[in-house]
Amino acid sequence: MKLTGAEIFCESLRREGVKTIFGLPGGVVLKIFDVLCQQKDLDLVLTRHEQGAAHMAEGYAKATGRAGVVLVTSGPGMTNIVTGLADAYMDSVPLVAFTGQVSTDLIGNDAFQEADNVGISRPCTKHNVLVKDVNELAQTIKEAFYIATSGRPGPVLVDIPKDVSTSKAEFKYPEKVNLRGYNPTVGGNKNQIRQAAEEILKAEKPIIYVGGGAVFSDAGQEICELAEITQIPVTMTLMGLGSFPGNHPLSLGMLGMHGGYWTNMAMHHADLLIAVGARFDDRVTGKLSEFCPEARVVHIDIDPTSIKKTFHAHIPIVGDVKAVLRQLNVILRSLDGNSVQIAAQRKPWIQQIEEWKRAHPLAYKQDDKVIKPQFVIEKLYNLTKHEAIVATDVGQHQMFAAQYFKGSRPRTWLTSGGLGTMGFGFPAAIGAQVAFPDRQVVCITSEGSFQMNLQELVVAAERKLPVKIVLLNNGVHGMVRQWQDLFYEGRYSASILGTLPDFVKLADAYGIPGLRAVRPAEVESVLKDGLKQKGPVLMDIHTDPYENCYPMIPAGGAQHEMMLEDPPELKVAKKGGAHKRKVDEGEGVLPA
Amino acid sequence: MEHIISVLVENKFGVLARVAGLFSARGYNIESLSVAPTLDPTTSMITIVTVGDDRIIEQIMKQLNKVVEVLKVIDLTETHYLDRETALIKVHTKPEHRDEAIRLAEIFRAKIVDSSANTYTIEITGDVDKVEAMINMLKPLGIKDLVRTGRIAISRETTRTASPRREPALLKT
Numbered sequence: 001m002k003l004t005g006a007e008i009f010c011e012s013l014r015r016e017g018v019k020t021i022f023g024l025p026g027g028v029v030l031k032i033f034d035v036l037c038q039q040k041d042l043d044l045v046l047t048r049h050e051q052g053a054a055h056m057a058e059g060y061a062k063a064t065g066r067a068g069v070v071l072v073t074s075g076p077g078m079t080n081i082v083t084g085l086a087d088a089y090m091d092s093v094p095l096v097a098f099t100g101q102v103s104t105d106l107i108g109n110d111a112f113q114e115a116d117n118v119g120i121s122r123p124c125t126k127h128n129v130l131v132k133d134v135n136e137l138a139q140t141i142k143e144a145f146y147i148a149t150s151g152r153p154g155p156v157l158v159d160i161p162k163d164v165s166t167s168k169a170e171f172k173y174p175e176k177v178n179l180r181g182y183n184p185t186v187g188g189n190k191n192q193i194r195q196a197a198e199e200i201l202k203a204e205k206p207i208i209y210v211g212g213g214a215v216f217s218d219a220g221q222e223i224c225e226l227a228e229i230t231q232i233p234v235t236m237t238l239m240g241l242g243s244f245p246g247n248h249p250l251s252l253g254m255l256g257m258h259g260g261y262w263t264n265m266a267m268h269h270a271d272l273l274i275a276v277g278a279r280f281d282d283r284v285t286g287k288l289s290e291f292c293p294e295a296r297v298v299h300i301d302i303d304p305t306s307i308k309k310t311f312h313a314h315i316p317i318v319g320d321v322k323a324v325l326r327q328l329n330v331i332l333r334s335l336d337g338n339s340v341q342i343a344a345q346r347k348p349w350i351q352q353i354e355e356w357k358r359a360h361p362l363a364y365k366q367d368d369k370v371i372k373p374q375f376v377i378e379k380l381y382n383l384t385k386h387e388a389i390v391a392t393d394v395g396q397h398q399m400f401a402a403q404y405f406k407g408s409r410p411r412t413w414l415t416s417g418g419l420g421t422m423g424f425g426f427p428a429a430i431g432a433q434v435a436f437p438d439r440q441v442v443c444i445t446s447e448g449s450f451q452m453n454l455q456e457l458v459v460a461a462e463r464k465l466p467v468k469i470v471l472l473n474n475g476v477h478g479m480v481r482q483w484q485d486l487f488y489e490g491r492y493s494a495s496i497l498g499t500l501p502d503f504v505k506l507a508d509a510y511g512i513p514g515l516r517a518v519r520p521a522e523v524e525s526v527l528k529d530g531l532k533q534k535g536p537v538l539m540d541i542h543t544d545p546y547e548n549c550y551p552m553i554p555a556g557g558a559q560h561e562m563m564l565e566d567p568p569e570l571k572v573a574k575k576g577g578a579h580k581r582k583v584d585e586g587e588g589v590l591p592a
Numbered sequence: 593m594e595h596i597i598s599v600l601v602e603n604k605f606g607v608l609a610r611v612a613g614l615f616s617a618r619g620y621n622i623e624s625l626s627v628a629p630t631l632d633p634t635t636s637m638i639t640i641v642t643v644g645d646d647r648i649i650e651q652i653m654k655q656l657n658k659v660v661e662v663l664k665v666i667d668l669t670e671t672h673y674l675d676r677e678t679a680l681i682k683v684h685t686k687p688e689h690r691d692e693a694i695r696l697a698e699i700f701r702a703k704i705v706d707s708s709a710n711t712y713t714i715e716i717t718g719d720v721d722k723v724e725a726m727i728n729m730l731k732p733l734g735i736k737d738l739v740r741t742g743r744i745a746i747s748r749e750t751t752r753t754a755s756p757r758r759e760p761a762l763l764k765t
Contacts, residue, residue, distance in 0.1 A: 118606055119609070122610055123613055132605075147660060179660060180602065181602060304654045304657070304658070305651060305654040308647065308650060309651060
């Protein structure tokens with residue numbers, strides 16, 4: 001039987017197990033939306049901006065491990081998802097984005113709402129295709145899902161011209177893909193894995209450095225095993241958080257620019273680095289020439305281009321992290337089963353790290369008048385019993401959350417790492433909540449980031465999604481202000497958000513209850529109150545605009561040269577009032 | 593160091609843009625580039641001459657391999673190879689210069705493929721040194737126009753099987 005392109009689209013999605021699509025209609029995709037609304041088992045989440053659709057699909061994908069699906073129209077519809085595509089590309093999020101295109105006979109004519117969708121998205125997708133013939137649609141969709149979810153995952157864009165969605169073809173969903181040039185390596189090289197095992201047994205000061213690849217590969221259990229067999233401490237990148245329990249005795253928390261003092265010191269003094277699905281990003285390494293100077297490096301990654309891209313690797317292993325770690329764990333168990341001996345061998349190293357940790361733990365100075373952002377995150381961590389799915393935006397609040405919210409399970413930490421997209425968090429939280437309606441989803445955001453995609457409040461209200469928005473409102477672009485204080489002599493160029501909306505009233509306008517805390521004593525009750533409500537809630541928590549995030553490796557600094565607190569001149573400025581006045585001059589920094 | 597990289601790709605819409613975009617997005621150089629179908633009409637061969645240290649070339653090879661439509665990537669500089677380029681050179685030929693132009697064409701085993709009252713068009717094929725030398729010799733006569741194909745290259749069969757300097761191909765498995 002012949003089906004239209006739009007019907008083939010819906011049928012193919014069904015075959016791929018898709019249940020939810022995030023999108024917004026427009027002229028050239030009307031046929032697809034027309035067919036879509038007649039499908040009972042395909043749920044379209046209508047977003048209010050295409051960027052919201054892309055980030056929701058990312059949140060959905062990060063929380064579930066399945067591909068997030070986006071459907072938008074041509075021209076502006078497509079250009080609005082570019083940030084989401086670039087974000088997904090940097091953070092290896094499996095997305096399949098369907099964009100409408102003008103009819104094939106109009107392509108290239110500057111038709112209404114025409115854009116070169118594949119041209120624009122080429123550098124920010126893993127793969128993209130313009131479907132010129134309805135007969136190729138099913139095969140293309142099959143391949144798009146396969147490419148997006150296999151190997152190193154990433155976004156794939158499928159561009160569907162209007163006439164392709166309306167014309168008919170025989171529908172037969174392909175059994176398998178036919179891609180001559182795409183066949184990711186899964187199992188690692190056995191010799192290399194054996195060598196890695198030998199290095200691990202020899203090492204005295206080893207460290208496991210886990211990135212987002214471990215989350216996508218579902219390697220949480222294997223990492224736990226590796227760490228426990230060998231008693232090697234584990235640090236995670238911003239993207240890797242959750243892959244190893246943050247409250248595990250061997251967890252060192254996050255490393256890098258705002259990582260723990262003990263973590264970065266351990267990295268600096270390590271004699272063996274076992275990099276697992278991580279890519280030695282500049283926010284992790286700091287000054288490359290002084291990064292892990294004494295370490296031999298085992299680098300496990302499914303993407304060969306990640307290996308030796310910025311940092312050398314003595315033992316490169318290309319393969320799926322989970323598969324490689326399984327092989328590695330088997331070898332390690334067979335080579336040395338004496339756990340007592342291993343624990344004894346590791347003791348001095350663990351003790352050394354403990355000493356570093358005692359010397360400079362994560363700390364902030366509690367205040368009885370002003371709410372410290374760290375305090376809010378700590379409270380939230382305790383109140384959610386460490387179980388919540390947390391989506392963050394980008395900036396100081398994100399770093400505080402990474403430091404103080406010690407997630408214990410993979411796929412519960414949704415954040416924009418590589419691209420650092422402000423505006424990611426709230427739609428991502430919605431995406432995760434759509435996937436898991438019964439789980440607690442918390443969006444930790446700030447007034448700066450939240451305003452970049454707050455139009456999606458209506459989606460939470462309309463679908464009664466119980467997303468809890470914890471808005472750390474300090475009236476400034478906190479991270480920018482921090483850098484300006486530290487490196488630009490306190491000139492606050494465009495970092496003070498003078499006029500802010502009343503977020504409680506704003507939530508109210510969308511029919512969402514809003515709560516506010518302006519004093520430390522109110523934090524707990526507001527959080528408790530907000531978290532227990534059935535529907536979405538916005539908690540506007542006014543935090544200290546002067547608080548800075550430490551430890552901090554200044555840009556270009558070496559990993560062991562961390563700033564641990566405000567430098568003396570900044571402390572003076574804060575006390576003296578000149579600094580304080582500058583922040584306060586922005587009207588409404590802390591609207592009561 | 594200069595490397596000649598052969599990239600076998602699927603003959604599909606947008607593949608060249610993807611390969612070229614990869615070079616520009618990551619700041620790699622393209623010294624020259626040529627593309628044409630192979631014996632199999634579903635594939636094309638892209639020959640890229642690029643410059644970079646070992647680390648950059650390794651990244652270029654890996655990045656090219658990652659492109660879905662790329663089937664095979666070979667760094668020919670790692671093996672024994674032949675490379676050729678063709679140039680069409682239109683030179684001014686005042687009557688007193690014609691003999692010189694013909695003589696130079698003979699020396700370089702080039703051909704005069706077109707002539708007008710005031711110009712000869714000379715076709716020359718050879719390795720890059722030969723083509724450059726020819727161009728330099730013709731400059732005093734006055735070059736009116738010049739086009740070059742960019743280099744193409746192929747591995748030498750006999751020496752390659754006898755003693756490759758290193759594994760020549762980074763094949764996709």
